[in-house]
Amino acid sequence: MVSLSRRGEVEPFHAMDILAEANRLKAQGAPVISMAVGQPSDPAPVAVREAAARALRDGRIGYTDALGTAALREAIAGHYREHYGVDVPAQRIAVTTGSSAAFNLAFLAMFDAGDAVAIASPGYPAYRNIMAALGLDVVEVEMEEAPYLTACQLAATHARKPLRGLLFASPANPTGAIVPHAEMVALLAEARRLGIAVISDEIYHRLNYVGLDATALSLDDDVIVINSFSKYYCMTGWRIGWMVLPEKLVRAVERIQQSLYISPPELSQIAACEAFGASAELDRVKQRYVGNRELLMRRLPELGFALxxxxxxxxxxxxxxxxxxxxxxxxxxxMLAEAHVAATPGRDFDTGQGSRFMRFSYAGSHEDMAEALDRIGRWLR
Incomplete structure (x- = not known):
């Protein structure tokens, strides 16, 4: 007898299905270029890898405190002081097994089954899928006049269906849109007025091409912030992220983390301590993204892919x-089968209108991005 839970009926993560097919074709010798997943093509910074090698030689692979090592929590606190000018006590930081675990922990610590939580649509599919698996009521708010959630939309949504929570991202996946400072002020003020708890996904911070990063913590100390070493820091497979929590949530998150994950991996924590000192190396990677961005902004519309x-x-x-x-x-x-270029179909991000959209990741090399666009052009002709 096999018992199947309805939790397993969540929508597939189609980007990962596309990636699996791309990997299958690569194994057969096909020259596939992937623009499907948000994974930097560069390895982690040299100092990060060297720290991991030393820890591995020393046998530093074990459990740590559930909330992470004191050294990494202090390093993250230092990052908030230096990058944002915001003072965050290390005691309010929880290190997690990637941002995915952080979302799990936040949803479990903050909400009960049946609670309504708003997210923007289009948006990162794991938000919807994790919340649905946990029995939360996911309220998707279609973007209309702007590519980000506004205070007016939040108020209108809450009037139709009372919300317990709001999750938003800036910069956002899949759109890359950034919430302007004035709009973020208004959004957080409206959430506080309505009694809605807020989670700010800041995983793409430091990949801002139009201005300076602004953490939601600078506007509201009760916001839960989630971030990760995966994107700017080029550490996807290291599975290491963090949360900044209000004091009253720290112990709840710690208790849940103890049972679900024990602790984040020690090897990755030791290595991540070095990431904040590698900005020069990482900013060179970012400059390549700038060139890729300019290329896609020009070529995609020419090929019929309207931004x-x-x-x-x-x-x-x-x-x-x-x-x-x-x-x-x-x-x-x-396109994958015939042009050997992988991109993500829009259904991942918008279950209603996703058939009209696709997402292209430009985290690869400039040569690969140029070749992929050339292939798409030849294929369309």
């Missing part, structure tokens, strides 16, 4: 492909 949002941050172009197809899922599979 559906400003490419202000992260490393994504979110495109309206309705001039080319009415089924972006089938289009993505066909």
């Amino acid at each position: 559906a949002a400003p490419m202000d941050g992260a490393f994504y172009a979110f495109c309206d492909v309705s001039r080319l197809t009415n089924d972006s899922m089938a289009f993505a599979r066909k």
Whole structure:
């Protein structure tokens, strides 16, 4: 007898399915270029890898405190002082097994089954899928006049269905849109007025091409901030992230982390301490993204992929492909099979209108991005 839970019926993460097919084709010798997943093509910084090698030689692979090592929590606190000018006590920082674990911990510590939590649509699919698996009521707010959630939209949504929580990202995945400072002030003020708890996903901070990063913590000390070493710091597979928590949530998150994850991996924590000192190396990687961004902003519209949002941050172009197809899922599979270029169909990010959209990641090398666009052009002709 096999018992199956309804939790397993969440929508697949189609980007990962596309990646699996791309890897299968690569194993067969096909020259696939992937623009499907948000993974930097560069390795972690040299100092990070050297610290991990030393720790490995010393046998530093074990459990740590559930909330992370004191050294890494202090390093993260120092990052908030230096990068944002915000004083965050290390005691309010929880180190997590990637940002994915942080979202799990936040949802479990903050909400009960049936609670309504708002997210923007289009948005990162794991938000929706994790919350649905946990029994939360996911309220997707379609972006209309702006590519980010506004205070007016939040108030209107809450009037229709009382919300317990709000999760937003800036820069956002898949759009790359950044919430302007004045709009963030208004959004957080409205959430506080309505009694809505806020989670700010800041995983794409330091990949801002139009201004300076602003953490939501600078505006409201009760906001839960989630970040990760995966994107700017080029440490996806190290599975290391963090949360900044209000004091009253620290112990709740610690208790849940103790049972779900024990602790984040010690090896990755030791290595991550070195990441904040590698900005010169990482900013060179960012400069390549700048060149890739300029290339995609020019070439994608020429090929018929209309930009559906400003490419202000992260490393994504979110495109309206309705001039080319009415089924972006089938289009993505066909493009992969015939042009050997992988991109993500929009259904991942918008279950309602996703068939009109596709997301292209430009985190790869400039040569690969140029070749991918050339291939797409030849294939479309």
